[in-house]
Amino acid sequence: MLKWLLLLLGATCFYLWLKGKKQAKFNAAQETQTKAKQAKIPEPQAIVQCQYCRVHMPQSEAIAQEDRFYCSTEHVNCIDSQGWAGFTHWRPSPNQDHRPDGVIPDLAVIHHISLPPGEFKDRDCTPFIVDFFQNKLNPALHPYFQEIADQRVSSHFLISRKGEVIQCVSTQNKAWHAGLSSFLGREKCNDFSIGIELEGDNNHAFEEIQYQALTHLSKHLQAAYPNIQFAGHSDIAPDRKTDPGIQFDWDKFQAKTQILLDKFPYGLDSR
Ligand SMILES: [Zn+2]
Ligand SMILES: [Zn+2]
DSSP: OHHHHHHHHHHHHHHHHHHHHHHHHHHHHHHHHHHHHHHHSOOOOOEEEOTTTOOEEEGGGSEEETTEEESSHHHHTSBOTTSOBTTSEEOOOSOEEEOOTTOOOOEEEEEEEOSSTTGGGTSOOHHHHHHHHTTOOOGGGOHHHHHHTTOOOOOSEEEOTTOOEEEOSOTTEEESOSOSOEETTEEOGGGTEEEEEEEOOSSSOOOHHHHHHHHHHHHHHHHHOTTOEEEEHHHHSTTTOOOSOTTOOHHHHHHHHOOOGGGOTTOSSOO
């Protein structure tokens, strides 16, 4: 009798084990099926707009630049209807105002700037210049900052030692970069010019990558403003200013950009 009971118990156990195994297999199959179904449901795509032409597109197809999107490289390189270049880093400065009515810029003024003076060779000083243009320079950080922290100045563009192009003012507006100045008899150059600051000084050659960035910027400025001419700050304010200075290679700049010689009314000699 006991033998039969043990046999029955053994058979029951075997049956339950087999059933359990089948169930596990079934469950695993179900899970795989559910996962496969889930994978087939596409994630909802974020739709973004081109900053330049406003066309809508899936984010995965757009070119991202900071928190902006563009539909094409061509539109990254354009200056948009608000006067902002897509390929630059936008760091708006409050130091700006309107150009006189109907004035379209026809002069690019090249400058140099270095804060604290000369220290760019040892560390990244570009953020200090951006702070300066945004009236956020901390005078406690350097004795020189105490002297200049209250000045209210800006430039449309700044090119860092690493070749980053930063835009602080729309090209449609007036930046405060030229000061008392005269270009071929026309005074108040801020009214009709675009300021481009190169991070540097009179003692160090500008970086090759800065010339590349300046070339890129100048070509696209010329596309937006075909009548634009080029001068240095020292050309339009010779009694007060020496920048971009002896280190700036006008010849190299002209050769890289292929901008016509008559767009350089002060010539190509380093000065
Ligand atoms: Zn576009
Ligand atoms: Zn200057």
